[in-house]
Amino acid sequence: xxxxxxxxDAYGGHGGIALFNRELVSALAELPECEQIVVVPRVIVHxxxxxPDNVQFVFAAARGRVSWVRALLRVLxxxxxxxxxxxxxxxxxxxxxxxxxxxxxxxxIEAWKPLRDPLSNRLIHGVRGVxxxxxxxxxxxxxxxxxxxxxxxxxNAVRAEKYGIRPKxxxxxxxxxxxxxxxxxxxxxxVAAERYKGFDEVLEVLPQLDDDVVYVVAGxxxxxxxxxxxxxxxxxxxRTIFTGFIEEREKADLYNLADVYVMPSRGEGFGFVxxxxxxxxxxxxxxxxxxxxxxxxxxxxGTLVDPSNLAAIRxxxxxxxxxxxxxxxxxxxxxxxxxxxxxxxxxVRRVTA
Amino acid sequence: MCGISxxxxxxxxxxxxxxxxxxxxxxxxxxxxxDAGGTWFSDDGRAGLGSRRxxxxxxxxxxxxxxxxxxxxxxxxxxxxxxxxxxxxKRLERNGARFRSHSDTEVLLEMYKHDGPxxxxxxxxxxxxxxxxxxxxxxxxxxxxxxxxxxxxxDDGRTVRIASxxxxxxxxxxxxxxxxxxxxxxxxxTGSVPEPFTTYAAIRAVEAxxxxxxDANGPSAARCHYSIAExxxxxxxxxxxxxLVEPATLLGEFVHESLAYHLVSDVPVGAFLSAGxxxxxxxxxxxEARREAPRTITLSFEEFRGREQDEAPLAARFAAEIGAPxxxxxxxxxxxxxxMPRFFDQMDQPTIDGTNTWFVSKAAAEQKLKVAIxxxxxxxxxxxxxxxxxxxxxxxxxxxxxxxxxxxxxxAKSIARYGRSLAGAYLVKxxxxxxxxxxxxxxxxxxxxxxxxxxxxxxxxxVLDVDPGTxxxxxxxxxxxxxxxxxxxxxxxxxxxxxxxxxxxxxxxxFLLRQIAPLLVVGGSKSKDHFAxxxxxxxxxxxxxxxxxxxxxxxxxxLNLPPDGTTTRMRSWARHVFERVGS
Numbered sequence: 001x002x003x004x005x006x007x008x009d010a011y012g013g014h015g016g017i018a019l020f021n022r023e024l025v026s027a028l029a030e031l032p033e034c035e036q037i038v039v040v041p042r043v044i045v046h047x048x049x050x051x052p053d054n055v056q057f058v059f060a061a062a063r064g065r066v067s068w069v070r071a072l073l074r075v076l077x078x079x080x081x082x083x084x085x086x087x088x089x090x091x092x093x094x095x096x097x098x099x100x101x102x103x104x105x106x107x108x109i110e111a112w113k114p115l116r117d118p119l120s121n122r123l124i125h126g127v128r129g130v131x132x133x134x135x136x137x138x139x140x141x142x143x144x145x146x147x148x149x150x151x152x153x154x155x156n157a158v159r160a161e162k163y164g165i166r167p168k169x170x171x172x173x174x175x176x177x178x179x180x181x182x183x184x185x186x187x188x189x190x191v192a193a194e195r196y197k198g199f200d201e202v203l204e205v206l207p208q209l210d211d212d213v214v215y216v217v218a219g220x221x222x223x224x225x226x227x228x229x230x231x232x233x234x235x236x237x238x239r240t241i242f243t244g245f246i247e248e249r250e251k252a253d254l255y256n257l258a259d260v261y262v263m264p265s266r267g268e269g270f271g272f273v274x275x276x277x278x279x280x281x282x283x284x285x286x287x288x289x290x291x292x293x294x295x296x297x298x299x300x301x302g303t304l305v306d307p308s309n310l311a312a313i314r315x316x317x318x319x320x321x322x323x324x325x326x327x328x329x330x331x332x333x334x335x336x337x338x339x340x341x342x343x344x345x346x347x348v349r350r351v352t353a
Numbered sequence: 354m355c356g357i358s359x360x361x362x363x364x365x366x367x368x369x370x371x372x373x374x375x376x377x378x379x380x381x382x383x384x385x386x387x388d389a390g391g392t393w394f395s396d397d398g399r400a401g402l403g404s405r406r407x408x409x410x411x412x413x414x415x416x417x418x419x420x421x422x423x424x425x426x427x428x429x430x431x432x433x434x435x436x437x438x439x440x441x442x443k444r445l446e447r448n449g450a451r452f453r454s455h456s457d458t459e460v461l462l463e464m465y466k467h468d469g470p471x472x473x474x475x476x477x478x479x480x481x482x483x484x485x486x487x488x489x490x491x492x493x494x495x496x497x498x499x500x501x502x503x504x505x506x507x508d509d510g511r512t513v514r515i516a517s518x519x520x521x522x523x524x525x526x527x528x529x530x531x532x533x534x535x536x537x538x539x540x541x542x543t544g545s546v547p548e549p550f551t552t553y554a555a556i557r558a559v560e561a562x563x564x565x566x567x568d569a570n571g572p573s574a575a576r577c578h579y580s581i582a583e584x585x586x587x588x589x590x591x592x593x594x595x596x597l598v599e600p601a602t603l604l605g606e607f608v609h610e611s612l613a614y615h616l617v618s619d620v621p622v623g624a625f626l627s628a629g630x631x632x633x634x635x636x637x638x639x640x641e642a643r644r645e646a647p648r649t650i651t652l653s654f655e656e657f658r659g660r661e662q663d664e665a666p667l668a669a670r671f672a673a674e675i676g677a678p679x680x681x682x683x684x685x686x687x688x689x690x691x692x693m694p695r696f697f698d699q700m701d702q703p704t705i706d707g708t709n710t711w712f713v714s715k716a717a718a719e720q721k722l723k724v725a726i727x728x729x730x731x732x733x734x735x736x737x738x739x740x741x742x743x744x745x746x747x748x749x750x751x752x753x754x755x756x757x758x759x760x761x762x763x764x765a766k767s768i769a770r771y772g773r774s775l776a777g778a779y780l781v782k783x784x785x786x787x788x789x790x791x792x793x794x795x796x797x798x799x800x801x802x803x804x805x806x807x808x809x810x811x812x813x814x815x816v817l818d819v820d821p822g823t824x825x826x827x828x829x830x831x832x833x834x835x836x837x838x839x840x841x842x843x844x845x846x847x848x849x850x851x852x853x854x855x856x857x858x859x860x861x862x863x864f865l866l867r868q869i870a871p872l873l874v875v876g877g878s879k880s881k882d883h884f885a886x887x888x889x890x891x892x893x894x895x896x897x898x899x900x901x902x903x904x905x906x907x908x909x910x911x912l913n914l915p916p917d918g919t920t921t922r923m924r925s926w927a928r929h930v931f932e933r934v935g936s
Contacts, residue, residue, distance in 0.1 A: 112598045112599070112602075113597070113598055140598055143599060143601075192593070193593070195593055266597065267594075289606075289607075309867060311475055312474075312475060319448065
């Protein structure tokens with residue numbers, strides 16, 4: 001079987017979608033009947049991670065839109081594919097070049113309401129199936145698109161062995177002045193368009209928590225100044241730490257600084273960061289009104305709160321801070337790469353049967 | 354759902370609690386809770402609590418009130434339902450609490466131990482309760498955010514008396530019956546007695562969304578734990594959140610959640626059904642959630658047959674289409690006249706509304722229902738009252754010099770006088786008698802005294818002390834905190850409880866409002882359409898395209914009410930009611 005993956009980014013990409021695509025490729029590469037995978041990415045921004053042997057990663061495609069189309073056409077001329085996977089709804093119009101029904105992957109908010117491009121709204125009805133990272137994303141897509149074909153839920157995978165419970169890294173403790181503090185952590189892009197993350201809500205709760213509780217806001221973005229001003233207005237500027245951009249290699253240590261990972265968001269398609277935090281044994285608080293609900297397995301792996309209810313967020317934080325011991329929840333194995341890979345294989349077999 | 358009472362002799366000089374008084378207060382509320390009843394008295398004679406119980410969650414004797422905690426230090430009487438009690442129980446159990454029953458009442462006791470007065474911030478439901486804490490000899494009192502469940506207090510400076518009904522407090526025989534001119538004036542101005550007034554000077558409503566302690570110094574200042582205006586103000590800055598998802602989808606998700614909580618019950622849950630969007634959408638969502646349509650009840654009046662006001666044919670058609678076991682209950686003049694003595698006996702405070710709820714609740718009880726879902730609150734939530742369009746127009750009009758002189762509207766003078774502010778415009782729109790007309794109704798002195806203390810325009814304006822930031826939010830706050838609280842919810846409470854029926858209102862839910870307020874602020878008056886579109890399958894066109902009509906009862910025809918300058922003759926009805934319930 002030959003598989004073509006059209007995607008925004010994968011190897012050398014940054015963020016959740018790139019990671020998902022890399023794991024997807026790894027899972028496809030393990031599929032016994034799969035002889036070749038060709039990946040056509042839109043962008044490459046970082047040093048590339050190792051690529052599996054039977055994967056052809058088309059670097060030349062990432063030089064711009066024209067290059068991407070040119071690379072795709074060349075790949076299509078050279079190879080006849082059994083399955084085309086469209087890794088993002090925004091690529092649906094260009095995926096038509098492959099002249100076969102693609103399997104569409106939806107990650108989150110991009111699929112929660114009709115797309116800006118009316119053509120894509122129509123093209124959705126012509127896909128072979130839709131894979132969503134959560135049932136919530138699938139249901140929200142179905143509610144406006146009325147897509148009647150096959151749908152699959154494929155939650156993100158976490159390789160827990162890359163994380164683990166570690167002592168707090170003294171260098172980071174010193175850098176962020178966290179000695180003797182209890183730490184709340186949220187990691188994400190800090191931009192106006194993603195105010196749904198819940199940074200504001202945690203800040204608003206902070207004055208009601210003990211003075212030794214600090215809030216580490218990890219990530220970068222144009223909304224940092226506004227949040228910093230808000231922290232000053234609330235009188236918690238000295239208890240709010242903005243870390244700026246976090247290197248991938250520092251992430252496990254960053255999570256291990258936290259006593260609680262809290263992200264009462266309204267906009268997560270799934271919320272991979274919860275899996276990372278749990279893999280570090282950090283108690284997590286997520287939202288019952290977005291994909292975080294599924295990352296926390298309906299509350300089995302962590303605490304779910306209504307993000308509009310500040311009192312509930314406060315109580316959940318207090319309860320989580322009171323937990324005596326850290327542990328990696330057993331149920332996290334539901335998201336192990338092996339399970340992810342099994343799910344991918346099942347989906348591929350069903351859509352190519 | 355119950356009737357509760359408490360007498361607490363907080364001052365050292367206060368006489369011990371009279372057991373007969375507590376019994377009498379509690380017994381007066383018998384229809385609120387015919388399943389069981391009980392009283393509890395402290396050994397030192399300083400406190401007495403009473404309860405009448407309508408058993409809906411945990412039907413076993415374990416749920417009986419007054420309920421004492423394991424330590425014997427806390428005693429509670431509670432009226433209402435805590436819809437998220439299972440979530441709260443799980444959290445408490447994780448924190449080490451152990452329970453003896455499955456009732457929400459016991460959850461309240463454990464929450465008080467664990468969270469103290471902050472517990473109210475976590476409660477999703479309709480409630481009025483009081484907890485006697487013997488450890489420090491004080492009483493904790495709380496009422497739900499919207500004021501769905503009533504609670505009244507009389508404080509004579511030495512003893513506080515608390516009950517679910519004004520008539521309950523009076524039945525104890527120790528509360529003065531001296532009238533309150535402000536409450537009386539409020540009734541004639543608005544059609545219901547505006548909180549915190551009652552028609553008795555000694556009795557006050559406990560403020561909705563508030564809680565407080567009563568200790569040796571008497572009642573403490575109340576803490577407001579929920580403000581509707583504040584929710585809308587906050588939503589104003591959260592509009593980005595509202596645009597992430599299709600409005601109908603997001604509304605559907607949240608209403609679905611509210612409905613799921615409101616369906617928590619150990620007895621069957623039915624529904625009131627009209628031909629309006631709110632009740633039909635809720636019934637459709639109930640059918641979807643439970644994969645079985647609920648039993649539905651619709652009222653019909655001979656006098657309206659064949660007219661637009663008769664919603665029964667469309668309601669019956671819809672019920673048939675979704676497979677709901679349906680009852681169309683025809684009410685006649687003879688039945689109304691026969692019910693009137695009991696109707697007025699059960700009416701706790703004078704009101705011009707409540708007749709429809711009386712009969713639809715009676716019909717539901719005849720169908721052996723103990724719980725019914727109502728679409729009440731949908732117009733306030735989704736901005737579908739005419740007031741959402743008209744109030745801003747009134748304000749604009751009133752600000753144009755001499756413009757009102759050209760109006761032929763009978764309220765033109767009032768528009769000129771009051772309409773320059775939203776609060777004044779609201780008075781003009783919702784008012785029954787204008788303040789200057791009251792001397793003709795009450796006499797010069799009573800009207801002057803009542804109006805002075807009532808200070809109606811300022812009272813309306815105070816709802817907007819926190820500015821919601823948009824006209825939609827302002828009007829929604831006014832309608833929810835005034836008309837809905839003082840009239841619709843209160844009337845629904847007494848008129849349904851008179852038939853031992855619990856009415857649940859998924860669209861009047863503090864959590865739901867917080868969740869969808871950003872969506873409402875963005876969607877404005879389109880929100881009702883989004884709500885109608887949230888049902889699966891969508892509501893049929895004959896319901897969605899139907900012109901909105903207010904629900905009315907043919908009182909004019911039944912009582913041959915004299916002309917009073919209004920088409921509905923509600924002013925005459927108000928006088929009729931006041932003669933029977935006013936004192």
